[in-house]
Amino acid sequence: MNEFRTYFVLGVFTLAFFLAFGRILQVQIFEREQFQKYIENQYYQIQEVLLPRGTIFDRNGKFTAISVPTLSVYVIPKYIKDKENVAKQLSLLLKIPYENLRKVLYERKNYTVIATNVDKSLKPQLEKLRSDLKEWNIGIIDSSMRFYPFGSTAGSTIGCVSKKTGKGLEGMEYALDDYLGGGVAKLRFLKDARGNLVAIENADITKKTYNAVLTIDMNVQYIAEEALMELVQERNPLEAAVLIMNPYTGEILAAATYPNYDPNHYESYKIRRNIIFQNAYEVGSVAKPIILAEAIDEKKVDLNEIIDCQNGAIYVDGVRIKDHKRFGLLTPVQIIQHSSNVGAIKIALRLDPKSVYKKFRDLGFGQKTGIFPGEASGFLREDYRPVNIAYAAIGQNWTATPLQVAVAYSAFANGGYLVKPMILKGLTDDTGNYVKIFQPQVVKKVLSDESVKKIKPILKLVVEDGTAKSGKSDFFTIGGKTGTAQKYDPAIKALSNSKWYTWFAGFFPVEKPLFTVVVFANEPKPKFPGEHIGGGGVSATVLKNLVDRIMFYYKQKPDKVPTSDNSLSSVQR
Amino acid sequence: MVKSFHFDWAIFVSFVLLVIIGLVAVYSATYTATSDPFYYLKRHIFALFIASIAGLVAYSTPISFWKKNAYLIFLITLILLIVVLVLPSDGTGTKRWINLGFFKFQPSELAKFATVLFIAKYLERKSDKLDKFGPVIVIYAVVGITGILVAVEPHKGAFLFLIILTGLILFSSPLKLKYVLSPAVIIIPLFFLFFILKSNYAFSRLKGWLNPDPTSKEGYQPFQAMLSFAKGGPFGEGIGMGTQKLKYLPEIHTDYIFSLIGEETGLIGSLLVMFLFFIILYRGVKTSLEKEDFFTEILGLGVTYIITLNAVFHIFVNLNLFPSTGFTLPFVSYGGSSLIMSFVYIGILLRISKEATKMVYKKRN
Numbered sequence: 008m009n010e011f012r013t014y015f016v017l018g019v020f021t022l023a024f025f026l027a028f029g030r031i032l033q034v035q036i037f038e039r040e041q042f043q044k045y046i047e048n049q050y051y052q053i054q055e056v057l058l059p060r061g062t063i064f065d066r067n068g069k070f071t072a073i074s075v076p077t078l079s080v081y082v083i084p085k086y087i088k089d090k091e092n093v094a095k096q097l098s099l100l101l102k103i104p105y106e107n108l109r110k111v112l113y114e115r116k117n118y119t120v121i122a123t124n125v126d127k128s129l130k131p132q133l134e135k136l137r138s139d140l141k142e143w144n145i146g147i148i149d150s151s152m153r154f155y156p157f158g159s160t161a162g163s164t165i166g167c168v169s170k171k172t173g174k175g176l177e178g179m180e181y182a183l184d185d186y187l188g189g190g191v192a193k194l195r196f197l198k199d200a201r202g203n204l205v206a207i208e209n210a211d212i213t214k215k216t217y218n219a220v221l222t223i224d225m226n227v228q229y230i231a232e233e234a235l236m237e238l239v240q241e242r243n244p245l246e247a248a249v250l251i252m253n254p255y256t257g258e259i260l261a262a263a264t265y266p267n268y269d270p271n272h273y274e275s276y277k278i279r280r281n282i283i284f285q286n287a288y289e290v291g292s293v294a295k296p297i298i299l300a301e302a303i304d305e306k307k308v309d310l311n312e313i314i315d316c317q318n319g320a321i322y323v324d325g326v327r328i329k330d331h332k333r334f335g336l337l338t339p340v341q342i343i344q345h346s347s348n349v350g351a352i353k354i355a356l357r358l359d360p361k362s363v364y365k366k367f368r369d370l371g372f373g374q375k376t377g378i379f380p381g382e383a384s385g386f387l388r389e390d391y392r393p394v395n396i397a398y399a400a401i402g403q404n405w406t407a408t409p410l411q412v413a414v415a416y417s418a419f420a421n422g423g424y425l426v427k428p429m430i431l432k433g434l435t436d437d438t439g440n441y442v443k444i445f446q447p448q449v450v451k452k453v454l455s456d457e458s459v460k461k462i463k464p465i466l467k468l469v470v471e472d473g474t475a476k477s478g479k480s481d482f483f484t485i486g487g488k489t490g491t492a493q494k495y496d497p498a499i500k501a502l503s504n505s506k507w508y509t510w511f512a513g514f515f516p517v518e519k520p521l522f523t524v525v526v527f528a529n530e531p532k533p534k535f536p537g538e539h540i541g542g543g544g545v546s547a548t549v550l551k552n553l554v555d556r557i558m559f560y561y562k563q564k565p566d567k568v569p570t571s572d573n574s575l576s577s578v579q580r
Numbered sequence: 581m582v583k584s585f586h587f588d589w590a591i592f593v594s595f596v597l598l599v600i601i602g603l604v605a606v607y608s609a610t611y612t613a614t615s616d617p618f619y620y621l622k623r624h625i626f627a628l629f630i631a632s633i634a635g636l637v638a639y640s641t642p643i644s645f646w647k648k649n650a651y652l653i654f655l656i657t658l659i660l661l662i663v664v665l666v667l668p669s670d671g672t673g674t675k676r677w678i679n680l681g682f683f684k685f686q687p688s689e690l691a692k693f694a695t696v697l698f699i700a701k702y703l704e705r706k707s708d709k710l711d712k713f714g715p716v717i718v719i720y721a722v723v724g725i726t727g728i729l730v731a732v733e734p735h736k737g738a739f740l741f742l743i744i745l746t747g748l749i750l751f752s753s754p755l756k757l758k759y760v761l762s763p764a765v766i767i768i769p770l771f772f773l774f775f776i777l778k779s780n781y782a783f784s785r786l787k788g789w790l791n792p793d794p795t796s797k798e799g800y801q802p803f804q805a806m807l808s809f810a811k812g813g814p815f816g817e818g819i820g821m822g823t824q825k826l827k828y829l830p831e832i833h834t835d836y837i838f839s840l841i842g843e844e845t846g847l848i849g850s851l852l853v854m855f856l857f858f859i860i861l862y863r864g865v866k867t868s869l870e871k872e873d874f875f876t877e878i879l880g881l882g883v884t885y886i887i888t889l890n891a892v893f894h895i896f897v898n899l900n901l902f903p904s905t906g907f908t909l910p911f912v913s914y915g916g917s918s919l920i921m922s923f924v925y926i927g928i929l930l931r932i933s934k935e936a937t938k939m940v941y942k943k944r945n
Binding site: 008009010012013014015016017020021023024026027028030031032034035036038039041042043045046049050197198199200 | 748751752753754757794806807809810811812813814823826827828842846847850851854857858861862865868869874877878881885888892895896899900901
């Protein structure tokens with residue numbers, strides 16, 4: 008053999024190996040970046056999937072918000088062979104117009120999601136369709152959808168979850184984001200050359216989620232909303248609300264608002280506020296019993312004394328404040344019973360201004376309770392001028408949320424204690440066991456036993472034979488106070504004489520109160536021209552429809568001995 | 581005279597390592613392809629078993645057997661090449677295989693070995709006329725005919741392979757260089773003529789090779805092969821972790837197994853494979869040149885060249901330095917015929933390493 012030439016061949020082969028080595032270096036090291044992008048496109052498909060979120064239960068374990076598993080369907084049109092047929096079949100199955108699908112298949116090239124929130128039961132059918140047509144570039148991805156079985160009932164309280172981000176948008180859904188989990192996961196799918204998903208990468212879906220149990224009782228909520236709707240139909244207010252609370256624990260049993268919305272279709276509602284927590288209004292005469300309580304505590308009033316109500320008007324610091332009726336001589340009890348401004352102001356002016364504001368603050372006014380997102384704190388500025396004390400006494404010039412009013416009136420009901428309101432009862436895990444139970448909190452005693460003892464009968468009198476008597480029940484005793492606050496009218500730059508906030512705040516049954524109730528309406532309209540708008544008249548419908556139903560729902564025996572007259576009249580009516 | 585027990589351990593170890601690499605690579609390439617992840621592996625192991633027997637037989641066969649039967653084997657091969665053309669096609673339009681039921685035999689694989697045997701035998705017989713032009717013409721003519729039989733299968737890659745193999749063997753032989761290179765006188769002008777006449781087409785093909793278009797039918801596979809290497813990077817994605825096997829790179833277990841190695845073991849693995857083939861080449865050339873017998877020398881070089889050429893072609897195709905024409909990587913790729921033949925070559929090479937070496941002292945004339 009020719010050794011030299013043989014080694015030359017060996018050298019040529021060696022060169023070939025080096026050439027290959029150089030090429031490997033080029034592709035693997037130097038030009039790798041250029042290929043990376045292509046690799047990413049070829050292999051991976053980023054898909055955002057809504058993660059399942061914890062369930063929200065009402066206090067009785069009813070599902071109020073639940074994540075339902077759904078499907079998303081996508082296509083990779085450039086790999087779809089028989090576009091016409093695929094469009095036809097998919098449109099039948101997914102109930103999407105054929106034309107739309109056809110357009111997608113012809114005009115798009117790459118990955119396109121054609122349907123989301125598809126019922127999971129369609130999965131086998133879709134898979135069969137895919138294998139029958141041998142179109143492997145129709146893809147199915149598991150996703151989830153938030154569903155509210157009760158629709159709009161308690162909608163504004165439960166809130167809603169964004170359909171895009173899967174995070175809470177409003178209400179308790181928003182407040183509970185940390186516990187319920189949810190959100191979107193960016194799934195990075197590895198697919199094979201036919202577009203089948205092979206593996207999921209980078210999915211952070213192991214996050215621990217809990218279920219939440221609310222203090223809301225959906226039955227009570229429903230009763231409250233029905234009662235509220237009666238009011239809305241009767242009075243056509245801008246806003247209205249009914250709040251029912253356990254006065255001892257602060258548990259909110261029902262929080263009905265108008266306007267309300269259906270969280271299933273939250274996107275079609277412009278206003279998604281929950282006025283019970285998020286708006287504060289002037290409370291009107293609802294403030295008067297608080298002033299009286301302070302006066303009793305300061306021992307500056309005798310319930311039997313006679314106060315001159317000056318024929319319905321008083322001047323304080325040169326400002327004239329009127330009554331809704333020309334009252335003459337009234338006892339403090341009558342002042343509350345008939346809601347005399349002049350009388351209440353006269354009592355208030357006897358008090359230490361600082362103590363008045365302290366009492367308001369003690370009762371929870373002017374500060375957020377921290378149980379609901381976007382809560383209003385209410386406006387309560389301490390101003391010790393007599394005119395301001397006068398206005399404060401009749402619930403003007405300062406504002407409170409319906410929730411704060413309920414907390415304050417719970418103190419009258421429960422013997423004088425400030426409770427922290429609750430809407431979240433606890434958290435459960437997947438198996439339904441409680442992992443955390445939130446205990447009711449009594450913050451402190453804010454009303455003296457004496458004042459509670461003296462004021463409760465007065466509040467009962469208000470309903471039985473006072474401003475709220477049109478709302479009284481035939482079976483149960485109710486205690487409470489009406490309020491009517493004049494709205495500030497920007498048009499006349501003064502307090503309006505036709506636009507009102509009306510309130511009823513109270514509790515029932517009077518002796519052993521089970522429920523605190525607050526009824527609120529913003530700008531209720533008169534039922535007939537010239538009707539005098541007042542908290543009692545407006546709230547009466549609600550009380551009529553609410554109190555008996557709730558008490559019977561809770562299987563309570565009537566605490567009122569019905570007089571034959573009463574029962575007869577109710578039958579006749 | 582057969583020397584005492586001794587064979588080339590470097591060749592043997594490289595061979596064994598490549599077989600092991602092949603075993604892992606074939607499993608990795610195919611475990612997602614079928615519902616039974618071991619379907620291809622089982623068949624590969626079976627082929628390895630048959631191939632080992634063939635290799636052992638080849639190792640035990642004295643070189644004199646090959647010398648005696650070289651023409652016969654060549655003749656049988658020619659017949660088989662004709663038979664494969666006569667037999668009905670398997671439906672793919674190509675007639676490359678003879679279906680033996682349990683495995684498909686590829687006569688073109690045998691043709692490589694037969695060609696080497698023929699050249700070795702012929703040159704040995706004409707060893708007194710090595711300075712003449714005649715033997716060169718005869719060899720080119722006979723190989724040409726064999727090559728045409730292969731080319732009409734059609735298997736153009738194997739045809740090219742035979743021509744290059746013959747050229748390399750003749751180039752290494754003591755034949756006169758001008759005679760050996762004489763076909764170039766015809767081929768090179770033809771090549772240029774082709775280029776001038778169809779320059780646009782040729783250039784686009786050339787560009788297509790080096791920068792394949794992933795969306796075209798021809799460019800897809802080469803591009804995916806390059807993607808494999810890019811994916812692998814210096815250290816690879818990890819054994820079994822490659823994804824090109826997910827139907828992205830067709831034929832990954834046979835014609836593109838080097839891409840899989842590049843993807844899963846990166847630069848390091850690819851280099852190791854190339855290095856092992858280089859050792860076989862180097863030791864094969866070295867031992868062959870030491871041999872006393874002219875036929876043994878040519879046979880040794882021939883099988884070494886077959887193995888190396890196969891490897892280089894395979895690697896070049898995988899790296900898109902050569903158009904995709906279907907070469908398996910010896911010892912590594914899945915596929916019965918090539919595996920069995922590769923083992924036979926190693927058997928022969930190890931046998932040759934035991935044969936008598938040249939006298940240190942030259943014979944006195």
